[in-house]
Amino acid sequence: MSPLPGSGLAKGLAVTLRTMTKKTVTAQYPDAQPELPPRSRGVIGLFEENCTVCMLCARECPDWCIYIDSHKETVPAAAPGGRERSRNVLDRFAIDFSLCMYCGICIEVCPFDALFWSPEFEYAETDIHELTHERDKLRDWMWTVPAPPALDPGAEEPKEIAAARKTADKLAAAEAQEQAEAEAQAEAQAEAQARAGAQAEPTEPQARPSDPQAEPPTDPRGGAS
Numbered sequence: 001m002s003p004l005p006g007s008g009l010a011k012g013l014a015v016t017l018r019t020m021t022k023k024t025v026t027a028q029y030p031d032a033q034p035e036l037p038p039r040s041r042g043v044i045g046l047f048e049e050n051c052t053v054c055m056l057c058a059r060e061c062p063d064w065c066i067y068i069d070s071h072k073e074t075v076p077a078a079a080p081g082g083r084e085r086s087r088n089v090l091d092r093f094a095i096d097f098s099l100c101m102y103c104g105i106c107i108e109v110c111p112f113d114a115l116f117w118s119p120e121f122e123y124a125e126t127d128i129h130e131l132t133h134e135r136d137k138l139r140d141w142m143w144t145v146p147a148p149p150a151l152d153p154g155a156e157e158p159k160e161i162a163a164a165r166k167t168a169d170k171l172a173a174a175e176a177q178e179q180a181e182a183e184a185q186a187e188a189q190a191e192a193q194a195r196a197g198a199q200a201e202p203t204e205p206q207a208r209p210s211d212p213q214a215e216p217p218t219d220p221r222g223g224a225s
């Protein structure tokens, strides 16, 4: 059966009427900033201190867009008679975001928690070369990485935090002891100086027998004696 003339128009108007009363979902970016989930995949931040240059991220990246250069350095033995060690020193760490497909594999495979997602996404460039972010820029992105979610109540403290607290407590105790020692030393020095000063004070000169030819002492009030 052929549709009634004008039924298509009526259907279209019905859809318009139904949706025109609903809340709009269009985000007016860039006039209004979008509300993104904190774990959005915007850009990758590098926490350089944790990176051991193991190259795992660069090897696993499906796009081969992570560039790492490093050299080896010899570290002297920690104790006399010990062996020298060698360690990798990072020279370059860059990610080409014009190639990156935001799969997150590099972040997943990093065994040392050196890479993090940041929700920042406003880094469009007119020159494609500018989309290769070098280590300084990747480090700056770390400031935009949100803090991890709070632990469940009653959860065990992570061992990294416990170890960091222990080290901080030890340092604080050593500092307090050093300060107390310095104060005690300063006090002892001040006491020794005070004692030396007291011993060096001049004694009262003894009265000498008066010289018979000497002039008689004048009266301080001006009168004759």
Ligand code: SF4
Residues within 6 Å of the ligand: 060, 061, 062, 063, 064, 065, 066, 095, 099, 100, 101, 102, 103, 104, 105, 106, 107
């Ligand atoms: S997110 Fe994926 S594509 Fe991008 S750098 Fe990491 S591993 Fe490579």
Ligand code: SF4
Residues within 6 Å of the ligand: 050, 051, 052, 053, 054, 055, 056, 057, 058, 068, 109, 110, 111, 112, 113, 114, 115
């Ligand atoms: S996997 Fe992690 S530690 Fe290894 S090179 Fe990449 S960022 Fe550095």
